[in-house]
Amino acid sequence: MATKIILDPGHGGYDNGASYNxxxxxxxxxxxxxxxxxxxRRLGYEVEFTRVDDVYDSPNEKAxxxxxxxxxxxxxLHRNSNPTPNSSNGVQTLVYSDSGIKGQMARNINKxxxxxxxxxxxxxxxxxxAVLRRTKMPALLLEVGFINSDKDNQxxxxxxxxIAEAIAIGIDETLRGETVSTISQDRFYNPYHxxxxxxxxxxxxxxxVVTSDSRGNASANDYVDDTYDxxxxxxxxxxxxxxxxxxxxxxxxxxxxxxxxxxxxxxxxTSMSDDENETIYQILVGLFRNYGLASYKMxxxxxxxxxxxxxxxxxxxxxxxxxxxxxxxxxxxxxxxRKRGYESLIVRYDxxxxxxx
Numbered sequence: 316m317a318t319k320i321i322l323d324p325g326h327g328g329y330d331n332g333a334s335y336n337x338x339x340x341x342x343x344x345x346x347x348x349x350x351x352x353x354x355x356r357r358l359g360y361e362v363e364f365t366r367v368d369d370v371y372d373s374p375n376e377k378a379x380x381x382x383x384x385x386x387x388x389x390x391x392l393h394r395n396s397n398p399t400p401n402s403s404n405g406v407q408t409l410v411y412s413d414s415g416i417k418g419q420m421a422r423n424i425n426k427x428x429x430x431x432x433x434x435x436x437x438x439x440x441x442x443x444x445a446v447l448r449r450t451k452m453p454a455l456l457l458e459v460g461f462i463n464s465d466k467d468n469q470x471x472x473x474x475x476x477x478i479a480e481a482i483a484i485g486i487d488e489t490l491r492g493e494t495v496s497t498i499s500q501d502r503f504y505n506p507y508h509x510x511x512x513x514x515x516x517x518x519x520x521x522x523x524v525v526t527s528d529s530r531g532n533a534s535a536n537d538y539v540d541d542t543y544d545x546x547x548x549x550x551x552x553x554x555x556x557x558x559x560x561x562x563x564x565x566x567x568x569x570x571x572x573x574x575x576x577x578x579x580x581x582x583x584x585t586s587m588s589d590d591e592n593e594t595i596y597q598i599l600v601g602l603f604r605n606y607g608l609a610s611y612k613m614x615x616x617x618x619x620x621x622x623x624x625x626x627x628x629x630x631x632x633x634x635x636x637x638x639x640x641x642x643x644x645x646x647x648x649x650x651x652x653r654k655r656g657y658e659s660l661i662v663r664y665d666x667x668x669x670x671x672x
Contacts (some may be wrong), residue, residue, distance in 0.1 A: 320363040321386035323446060324348040325393040325456075328371025333396035335463040341369065343471065344392040345656055347459065350479030351392070354410060358487050367615075368655045374445035382451050388420075389454035390486070391446045394462040394471075404464040405434030409441045409456040416489060417453035424485030426458065431477050432470050433460055457482065596645040598636040598652065599660045609634050619655060621648070635662070 324345040332340025335661035345366070352362040365372065365380045372380065381389045397403050406428045408421035421438040427437040436458075441447060447454045459478060460467030471478065600616065600623070603609040609625040609632035616623035621636045636659075638653065639645040645661045652659055 317359060317361040318388070319363065319384070319386040320355055320388045320390060320486065321363045321365065321381045321384045322352060323365040323377050323381065323389065323391040325391055326371075327366050327369055330371050333394060335396070335400065335468075338462060338468070340394045340396075340462055343394055343462065344459070345369070347475065347479060348392055349656065349658055350476060351482050354479050354483035355486065358483060360487075368619075369457060369656075375449060378446050380447070381454070382449075387452055388486070389446065389450045389452050390482075391454065391456040393456060393458050395458040396461060396463050400463040401465055401512075404461050404467045405436040406460055407436040407458040408438050409444065409447065410438060410460065411440065411447040411454065412467040413440050415453070417455055420453070420486060420489040421455050423489045424455070424482055427481035428459070428478065431474050431481050433467065436539055458564045531585045540630060548556035586602075594640075595640055595664050596637075596639040596666065597662050598645060598649050599633055599662045600636055600652065602656050603632045603634070603636040604630075606632050608632075616657075621652070 324341070324347070326341035327345070328341075330341065332344075334340065348364060352364070353360050363384050363386060365377045377391070378389075395403070395405075395407060396629050406425055408425055410417050410421055412418075413421070418438060425435045425438065441456070444456060445478060449455060459482075460469065460471050467597060601609065603612070606625070606627075612634045613623045613625040616636060622638075623636050626633050626635065637645065637648050639648070640644070642661065642663075651658055
């Protein structure tokens with residue numbers, strides 16, 4: 316059974332956490348949590364969250380959620396701050412007691428974040444923090460740079476994917492007892508968020524994708540399995556599913572983080588002619604090997620007001636939202652999903668007309 320880690324994006328709702336020049340701690344750490352989750356899942360861990368939306372829970376409630384989850388480890392994500400802007404910088408990890416596996420994990424994470432470029436402040440004991448004191452499992456609180464440090468904010472924005480990888484690898488090497496991972500050098504540029512990552516970030520299981528730098532050079536990374544076929548078309552990067560018709564449908568992925576070299580979003584037009592098919596667009600929110608997890612995500616989306624379904628394709632369960640006639644309609648709903656903290660890709664399905672009659 317996979318080790319379970321619960322991620323706690325600090326603050327939320329009316330509690331912004333620390334703020335600086337319009338930047339809010341609660342937003343930074345929620346976005347980072349999804350990236351960390353993707354990296355941990357890629358390494359084989361089960362991940363849950365104390366929140367996936369802009370909602371407030373008290374620190375005691377966060378600890379209760381963590382305990383109820385049955386997780387093996389509790390990781391709380393925060394940004395630091397002090398009264399004088401740009402007077403301090405660096406990463407720090409807080410623990411209830413600096414001993415055992417949590418102390419070692421804290422040091423490993425700090426060292427990995429130091430490799431990204433942060434100053435390594437220290438590991439410090441804090442007895443008065445509820446998420447450290449009231450949790451039943453080993454718990455860490457990460458202060459990922461100072462939010463009122465321009466230097467740390469630049470590191471955070473320009474290396475966010477590497478920060479997520481560093482945190483995940485620091486956890487992984489502690490639990491496995493050896494260094495089994497290296498921070499990826501392949502980059503997938505996501506202009507919507509304004510940072511690079513090693514893969515398009517799903518709120519759940521990572522997919523098989525093409526990674527690219529800003530010049531359009533690409534390489535393939537297999538995160539789930541080799542079921543899907545990755546393609547690079549006209550110098551633009553697409554995470555494209557195999558277009559072989561399946562159950563009467565040919566399908567491909569529209570990734571609005573891909574560009575045509577001019578900074579414009581684009582998608583794959585390789586399909587059957589318009590008089591042979593009817594196109595619909597759906598939003599892919601997650602990929603799962605386990606139907607129970609897919610069903611949980613589907614119900615979560617449905618309870619949030621989205622038209623969600625879970626479908627098995629080639630042994631993986633896809634959680635999709637909507638069925639839209641135009642890409643513009645799909646983008647509108649995708650933006651709403653992103654406001655709720657869900658990362659996604661838009662998938663185009665070319666349904667054969669004979670199957671629609």
